[in-house]
Structure formats: structure tokens, C-alpha cells
Amino acid sequence: MVNKSKSASDSTLKRLPLYLYFLKSIADENLKFISCTNISQEFGFDPTQVRKDIAETGIVGIAKIGYKADDLINKIESFLGWNKVNEAFLVGIGDLGKTLLGYRNFRTENGLDIVAGFDNDDSRVGSYICHKRIFHISKLPELAKRMDVKIGLIAVPEKKAQEVADIMVEAGIKGIWNFSMTPLKVPEDVIVENTRFSTGLAILTNRLNARPKSD
């Protein structure tokens, strides 16, 4: 019953959301069952790869038939931890921070509810941005403990990122979503995931440049 937690590979975890959105998008078509072949064709993936990815969620399929569609949706969601709402704090109310505060899909699609923002700029403190109250960073530890918030998003300038991470760790935050380019040093029981917009762009613009000059 309890998740065996062999912890799937990053590659698998990156593909599961794709399957999930696809399954949801065809949910209205009243398909009772769906096979790996079916899913793999949508994405051009190898069917075995899809099967292995799905197996990580613990679902058991039926030979010749496939997987029960709504069951599969639920299994992926709970495997990703998206079946319940996790509250989160966001630090850094700059350009990127506001962007993230305003992105509503996190709550509706991914079970992530950013309940408050933090900054060290007094002119921002006390205001509301996208209906989220902005507090001074010094209030984070107390609030994190009181509200039992375990996830923190970091959207501060490079030089401040480690300092903010230290505050979060001290406050009992267990998962940090780091949007800065700074690699963070944290205790090993704290999980860090780095997301940077520019990563995807690097691949795009490099290939775009390489193409015409190619031999």
C-alpha cells in the first residue's frame, strides 16, 4: 500500500505529467481503457518506455486491454503528489516572483498553492499581489511553522539565493523550488529542484543558429 519509493528517475518524472495531461484531455471521450501503445503514439515515444514509466506509479494493467483510464489518472496524480493541495511560500517579489504568484495553474493543475509572498524590500511589504499578501522575509520562519508550510519557491537575484535557502531550511521547509541560477547548498533531507526558463531557450536558439551554418 505504502509507496515503495524507489524514487523514479528524473526522466520518468518529466514524462508522467505529459501522460497525465493527455489522459485528462481525452477523459471526456469516455474511454474506459487505454494502452501504452496508445499513449506512446501521441508523443512518439517507445511503448516500452511508457509502460515502464507507468509501472512506477504502481498501477497494474490488464493484458490485451491496457489500463483503466480514470484509475491511471489517479495513480499518476497521487504518485506526483498532485492529488492534494500543498501550500507554498514564495520569496522574491521581482519580475519573476510576480509572474509566479500570478500563475494560477499551479493550484488548479498541480496542487501547489502559493499562499504568501516574501521580500526584503519594505516598500513591497504589506501589499497584495495577485491577491497574495506580501510579508517581510523576517516573518517567514514563524509563519512557516505556524502554517506548516513545507515548500518554498526562490525567485531572488543570484547573490541572495543561498541566503534565502538557509532561512527556508532553518524554518523547516523540506522542498525548495529554485528559480535562480545559483546552485544551492542544503542538508540532504531537503529536496531542491532547479527550474530556469532560459534552459529551454538555450536549446532552441543554439539549434536555430547551428542549422543554417550546418554542412
Next chain:
Amino acid sequence: MVNKSKSASDSTLKRLPLYLYFLKSIADENLKFISCTNISQEFGFDPTQVRKDIAETGIVGIAKIGYKADDLINKIESFLGWNKVNEAFLVGIGDLGKTLLGYRNFRTENGLDIVAGFDNDDSRVGSYICHKRIFHISKLPELAKRMDVKIGLIAVPEKKAQEVADIMVEAGIKGIWNFSMTPLKVPEDVIVENTRFSTGLAILTNRLNARPKSD
């Protein structure tokens, strides 16, 4: 002189921006030279990996010394195509679209200038969002050709993504940055890069859930 364009691996292209930001962040420290060991320590990477990544840019180092710091910055930037500004169009002025329109770092850091937005909702057409004019999607082909815009960002609902991609391809767009969950079918001379916020979150929330239940 011309880029050999053996086209670096995705893994390499994802790490290069990290090195670039790091190099920029220490640029004021007046370091003339920097070594792979130096960079690798900042990120906890293998030094050989850093050396191979850097070698892709075509820079030649000096044994015992390392690489000329400002030269390395320039080489990475031009390898990524970030040394000049590329104009881009954005389609889909929903929650995510506005978010992307307002994110100024694309222009200042990554040489990507989103010059206009497009939507099929007439109520949005003609307005300005973040100082960017919003046009009807039907105007895209004409404007793309006139302004010679080669990059398009897709931030529309899943079901519309392929349709928008088709319009972009037809309009001569050569690089598509797809923020939807839909896999796009395009001719092979068009480059697609998929970026989804939720990917990083999936890794974070899965590991966060797996941890306490772990044996």
C-alpha cells in the same frame, strides 16, 4: 570560423547557461582566467564534463592556466545565440501568455525580444499588455514575414496548440518555444523546444512524498 554545428547534446546546452551566469557574476572580480576545476566546484559537476561542455563552444584554453574569462563569456553567449537580439511573437494571451510577455529578463539576459502578442479573442485584440501590442491571430503570417520574425512562443490551451503551430510554420517561423503540454508535429526544418513549468514541480513533489514513506 563557421560553427561546425555538430549540435551539442541537450544536457550540454542545459548546463552552459549555468556557467554563463556564474562567469558573469564573478566578472567584477577582475579574474582574467578561469579553469574548469573552478567552475565545476561551483556546481558540484565533474571537471571533465565542464571541459567537454565548454569545448563545444569552440574556445581553446591554455594548459595550466585555463580559459580567458571574458573570452569564455563571449564564446558561450554566441554559441547559444544570446549575443544578439532575436525578435519573437507570442500566441495566447491567457494567464501564462501574460506572464511570459511581462518577463523582461528574456530580452536583457537571453537576447529574446517578444515584440507582439496574438490571440483569437477579439476583446483582447488592439490592447497593450506589458507595452506589447496584441493582434488577432490572423495577422500573424503577414507580420511575421514583414518583420522577418523567426521565433514563436505558444501559450494557448492544449487543444489549440497544433493549430497555432501550423499557422506559425506556414508563416515562416523556424523556432517554436512550446509552453503547452501538446506535442507538436512540424516539418523537420522547424525546431521545437518544449518547456513546461510543471515538469520541475513533478520531480519536487514526487520526491517530497516519497521521502517520509521511504523504508
Next chain:
DNA sequence: TAGATTGTTAATCGATTAACAATC
């Protein structure tokens, strides 16, 4: 010179893909 670093070739590791028995 000796030590440190580059550039490159070889070995290792892990993810993807192929093969195949079991199943409804």
C-alpha cells in the same frame, strides 16, 4: 622544474530500446 590544467581517448554507468514469455 614541478604542478596544474587542457584536450582526448577509454571505461563505466544508466536510460532507452528490443525481445519474449505470460495473459485475457
Next chain:
DNA sequence: TAGATTGTTAATCGATTAACAATC
């Protein structure tokens, strides 16, 4: 039943890491 699919083990492929000669 025959065909299609699952679940799993084996083979392949590519990226990471190790080893080492050349260099200033």
C-alpha cells in the same frame, strides 16, 4: 483460438566519469 497487450529480462546506446599524454 488468435491477436494484442502487459510485465520483465537482455541488448544497445549515449552520456558521464576516469585515465593519461601534452603543455605552459
